[in-house]
Amino acid sequence: MDRAELVEETVVRLMRTAVTTLPEDVIAGLHKALQLETEEVARVQLRTIIDNVEKAESADVPMCQDTGVPIFFVSGECSHEIEEGIMNGVARATKEIPLRPNVVDPISRHNTGTNIGAGMPNIHYEQAKGDFVEITFMPKGAGSENMSVLRMLNPTSGTKGIKETVIDAVVSAGGRPCPPSIVGVGIGGTADSAMLLAKKAIIRPLGRSSDDPDVAKLERELKEMLNATGIGPMGLGGRTTTLGVMIEKADCHTASLPVAVNIQCWAARRASARIYPDDRVRFRTEGFQ
Amino acid sequence: MRLVTPLSDKDVRSLRVGDGATLSGRAFTARDEAHMRALDMSRRGEPLPFELKDMAVYHCGPIVEKDGEGWKVVAAGPTTSSRMNDLEPEFIERFRPRAIIGKGGMSAGTIGACKRFGCVYLAFTGGAAVVAAKGIRGVAGVHWLDLGMPEAVWELELDDLGPLIVAIDTEGRSMYDDVGKRVDANVKRLKESL
Ligand code: SF4
Numbered sequence: 001m002d003r004a005e006l007v008e009e010t011v012v013r014l015m016r017t018a019v020t021t022l023p024e025d026v027i028a029g030l031h032k033a034l035q036l037e038t039e040e041v042a043r044v045q046l047r048t049i050i051d052n053v054e055k056a057e058s059a060d061v062p063m064c065q066d067t068g069v070p071i072f073f074v075s076g077e078c079s080h081e082i083e084e085g086i087m088n089g090v091a092r093a094t095k096e097i098p099l100r101p102n103v104v105d106p107i108s109r110h111n112t113g114t115n116i117g118a119g120m121p122n123i124h125y126e127q128a129k130g131d132f133v134e135i136t137f138m139p140k141g142a143g144s145e146n147m148s149v150l151r152m153l154n155p156t157s158g159t160k161g162i163k164e165t166v167i168d169a170v171v172s173a174g175g176r177p178c179p180p181s182i183v184g185v186g187i188g189g190t191a192d193s194a195m196l197l198a199k200k201a202i203i204r205p206l207g208r209s210s211d212d213p214d215v216a217k218l219e220r221e222l223k224e225m226l227n228a229t230g231i232g233p234m235g236l237g238g239r240t241t242t243l244g245v246m247i248e249k250a251d252c253h254t255a256s257l258p259v260a261v262n263i264q265c266w267a268a269r270r271a272s273a274r275i276y277p278d279d280r281v282r283f284r285t286e287g288f289q
Numbered sequence: 290m291r292l293v294t295p296l297s298d299k300d301v302r303s304l305r306v307g308d309g310a311t312l313s314g315r316a317f318t319a320r321d322e323a324h325m326r327a328l329d330m331s332r333r334g335e336p337l338p339f340e341l342k343d344m345a346v347y348h349c350g351p352i353v354e355k356d357g358e359g360w361k362v363v364a365a366g367p368t369t370s371s372r373m374n375d376l377e378p379e380f381i382e383r384f385r386p387r388a389i390i391g392k393g394g395m396s397a398g399t400i401g402a403c404k405r406f407g408c409v410y411l412a413f414t415g416g417a418a419v420v421a422a423k424g425i426r427g428v429a430g431v432h433w434l435d436l437g438m439p440e441a442v443w444e445l446e447l448d449d450l451g452p453l454i455v456a457i458d459t460e461g462r463s464m465y466d467d468v469g470k471r472v473d474a475n476v477k478r479l480k481e482s483l
Contacts, residue, residue, distance in 0.1 A: 041454055044414075044454065049416070051417075052419050052420040059419065061364060061419060061422075062419075063364075064417075065351050065363075066350070066368070067352070099352070100364075100439055101438060102439065143393075175392065176393040178415035225479050228475055229476055230471045231472055232468070234392060236464060
């Protein structure tokens with residue numbers, strides 16, 4: 001098998017795993033949410049979600065019909081073979097699994113039928129983490145992606161401004177991003193990098209807080225506040241609006257404070273693989289760190 | 290409550306926000322593009338290739354697989370209904386469906402149309418596509434496939450699709466508005482504490 005074929009095989013398996021099974025940490029988060037809810041309407045939503053996840057896994061079919069747009073994070077190699085392997089993998093997975101063809105031209109709205117198009121799949125290349133190539137796949141549905149918010153705050157707004165931004169984003173999203181959701185927040189950087197940080201944040205497994213103690217504290221406080229809004233599962237009311245708030249930060253201009261919010265629905269699908277120099281491949285849905 | 294299409298005015302007017310239900314019978318998927326095309330045709334006086342009167346409209350873009358001569362639904366959860374907010378009041382007035390299934394709720398125009406024309410909004414758990422597919426017995430047909438798989442109108446045979454919750458009733462009440470009022474009060478308190 002040549003390099004591009006190995007990547008293609010890996011990508012098809014990553015995509016199948018991601019859309020048919022939820023990572024353990026997300027499943028545990030949903031069960032915990034069910035324990036916390038007392039209102040029958042909220043409990044029905046969570047029970048239906050958990051039942052749906054189990055049915056999808058045992059039938060090996062996508063848990064949600066919106067199998068999203070394909071987003072990849074690749075570290076360790078940026079090459080024609082990677083690009084080709086991902087493209088072919090996405091086209092094949094779309095047909096074989098099958099996935100819903102979601103990718104369209106933004107103006108004509110013409111659907112390519114393959115989930116491949118200009119700039120799609122969306123591939124982010126990162127620095128190598130070791131002697132392996134790591135590929136993470138995350139499908140992103142429109143229900144949650146359409147709720148994204150970017151605010152370029154006045155630096156004096158500080159943590160208060162950051163909290164307001166996140167609360168406003170989650171409240172105005174209401175039931176639309178299929179809560180209980182995972183809320184990714186990117187703080188700092190530039191307008192574009194803040195949003196990418198927010199997107200990377202939602203890949204981090206639930207229960208793993210930021211290494212920075214101040215950021216970890218902010219994550220905890222925000223989670224508590226969002227769950228106190230009462231939006232609840234599917235926006236029908238309840239105590240569990242979010243399963244977790246994940247924050248990533250970067251340094252920024254002394255005159256800026258970019259804050260980006262990227263929400264992920266309960267169907268927080270993701271899967272990672274590492275391809276080693278001897279072509280061995282290891283798969284994980286909870287990430288490797 | 291087990292609802293079966295065709296539904297009568299009386300059937301839906303007896304439902305109240307918070308009631309649990311399942312839906313059986315004929316339903317039609319319709320998202321933004323289908324809503325727009327249906328309205329355009331109707332405004333020009335052209336008939337639709339399907340009849341929505343007393344039926345259910347499902348805000349859904351399913352994954353459907355070719356199955357011999359027919360089709361098989363693989364996954365079919367609801368899509369975000371608010372995208373149809375601007376189109377739904379006129380849609381209800383022109384085509385007179387009795388139920389709309391979706392997620393996330395709809396705005397005042399639709400709530401008003403539901404009251405006026407006797408229609409309810411049934412909330413189905415977003416993303417619960419496999420549970421939904423179990424409540425779909427078959428595909429009776431497809432219209433406007435040129436819009437693409439998600440946007441086409443799929444004519445579905447439902448068999449206890451659910452669990453559904455009546456989230457907008459014919460009395461002008463919306464569960465989302467009720468929750469929204471509580472959320473606003475909570476958020477005001479939260480922000481004051483910042
Ligand atoms: S927001 Fe997520 S769970 Fe809900 S329909 Fe979209 S992809 Fe599915």
